[in-house]
Every structure is written in C-alpha cells, then in structure tokens.
Amino acid sequence: MANLELKNVSKVYGAGVSQLTALNKVNFSAHEGETVLIVGPSGSGKTTFLTIAGGLQTPSTGEVLINGSGYSSTNKNEQSALRLNKIGFVLQAYNLVPFLTVAEQFELVDKVKQNNMSTERFEDVLDTLGIKDLLAKYPKELSGGQRQRVAIARALYADPEYILADEPTAALDTNRSLEVMSLFNQLAHKYQKAVIVVTHDQRLEEKADKVYQIIDGEMSLLKDQTE
Numbered sequence: 140m141a142n143l144e145l146k147n148v149s150k151v152y153g154a155g156v157s158q159l160t161a162l163n164k165v166n167f168s169a170h171e172g173e174t175v176l177i178v179g180p181s182g183s184g185k186t187t188f189l190t191i192a193g194g195l196q197t198p199s200t201g202e203v204l205i206n207g208s209g210y211s212s213t214n215k216n217e218q219s220a221l222r223l224n225k226i227g228f229v230l231q232a233y234n235l236v237p238f239l240t241v242a243e244q245f246e247l248v249d250k251v252k253q254n255n256m257s258t259e260r261f262e263d264v265l266d267t268l269g270i271k272d273l274l275a276k277y278p279k280e281l282s283g284g285q286r287q288r289v290a291i292a293r294a295l296y297a298d299p300e301y302i303l304a305d306e307p308t309a310a311l312d313t314n315r316s317l318e319v320m321s322l323f324n325q326l327a328h329k330y331q332k333a334v335i336v337v338t339h340d341q342r343l344e345e346k347a348d349k350v351y352q353i354i355d356g357e358m359s360l361l362k363d364q365t366e
C-alpha cells in the first residue's frame with residue numbers, strides 16, 4: 140500500500156541566537172485513498188513540512204519514508220526520479236512557464252515524463268477545474284485563480300501517487316474551492332492517490348479524511364475518518 144510517513148522529523152533553520160525550530164519531532168502519515176489537510180496559522184511550519192515531505196528540503200533530524208523506503212537515504216538522482224514519478228506539486232508560485240500556452244504546459248510534462256493521465260480522464264479534470272476554454276491562452280492572459288487551476292491540472296496530469304498542494308484554493312471563491320476539494324477527494328477515493336493539502340481554508344476541513352494541525356512546529360492529529 141502506498142504511503143508517505145514522517146518519523147520524528149525536526150527542521151532547524153539558522154544557528155546561534157537566530158536559530159529557529161520550524162518543525163519539532165513531527166510524526167505524520169498519509170496513505171493512498173486519503174485526502175489529508177494540514178492547517179495552522181501563518182509561520183507555523185506548514186510550507187516547511189510540505190517541502191520536506193516532498194523531498195525538496197532535507198530534515199535536520201528524523202526520517203521521511205515513501206512506500207516504506209527512506210527518502211533521505213537515497214542519492215540525489217534517485218530522489219529526483221522519485222519526485223518526478225511519484226509526487227505532483229501544486230506550489231503557491233504556480234510555476235507556469237510564461238512563454239507557453241496552457242496546452243503547451245501539459246505537453247511539456249509529456250517531454251519529461253511518460254505514463255501521464257489518459258486523455259479521457261484529463262478531459263474530466265479540465266472540465267471539473269473549468270479550464271477547457273483556456274488551452275490556447277498564455278499565463279499572463281489568465282487571472283490568479285485560473286493560473287492556480289492550470290497549475291493544479293498540470294500536477295494531476297502527470298498522474299502521481301502523491302499530490303502535495305500548498306494553499307491550492309487561496310485565489311478561489313467558495314464554490315471553486317469546494318469543487319477543487321471534491322476533485323482531490325475523487326482522485327484520492329476513485330484513483331487511490333494520497334492528496335496532502337496545506338491550507339488556511341477552514342471550509343475544506345469537513346471534506347477531508349484526515350486533518351493535522353501545526354502550531355509552532357508541533358503537529359497533532361485533529362480528525363481521522365479513515366479508521
């Protein structure tokens with residue numbers, strides 16, 4: 140069974156008087172078929188958590204396990220392959236390529252990775268996100284919310300086992316936010332993905348299978364409907 144675990148993970152930034160413990164002995168698990176929210180106030184450690192879970196940063200101490208294997212024990216090339224093949228990121232900065240149209244953003248994924256989503260399923264995703272009519276447009280022609288939805292679609296298109304999203308509904312109105320969360324639930328429940336979402340958006344909590352809270356780098360489980 141696919142699962143991502145953090146065991147006793149701490150992250151300390153800086154040294155001496157400017158030293159800051161952003162994560163303190165965090166334990167976490169997400170399994171395929173689950174949507175997991177990480178909530179917490181600004182500066183509590185959510186982005187640090189997500190980047191460590193996705194292998195973009197290494198923990199100071201503790202271990203990240205993907206499908207039972209230690210992430211930190213693999214070398215750089217293996218880590219890149221793991222990220223490319225298993226993890227889809229939806230980051231706050233969208234990271235769309237400015238000189239490519241929306242359709243070309245997806246074609247770019249085909250160039251770096253095989254076994255992407257089937258056309259039929261992808262049409263479904265485009266429909267749910269309401270971006271079918273935007274395929275010929277460039278990022279600068281889109282609103283913040285539209286860019287966010289294209290970034291979500293691009294992460295999903297690569298068909299990863301794990302989807303890690305940082306504030307994916309920040310630029311969206313309530314209806315769109317709930318639709319995006321329903322899409323995440325559908326991906327988790329129907330296609331057995333593990334979807335991990337960092338958010339301030341309390342509207343999403345009731346729709347998630349599990350909710351963790353981070354306060355001052357300390358993580359606790361608030362809700363678990365998976366048992």
Ligand SMILES: Nc1ncnc2c1ncn2[C@@H]1O[C@H](COP(=O)(O)OP(=O)(O)OP(=O)(O)O)[C@@H](O)[C@H]1O
Binds near residue numbers: 182185
């Ligand atoms: N690269 C870094 N170097 C030093 N301190 C950092 C670094 N990244 C984050 N921090 C500090 O670590 C703490 C946690 O930051 P983090 O970005 O993980 O919080 P967050 O919960 O995602 O915040 P927000 O909701 O505002 O995005 C903050 O005090 C932040 O200032």
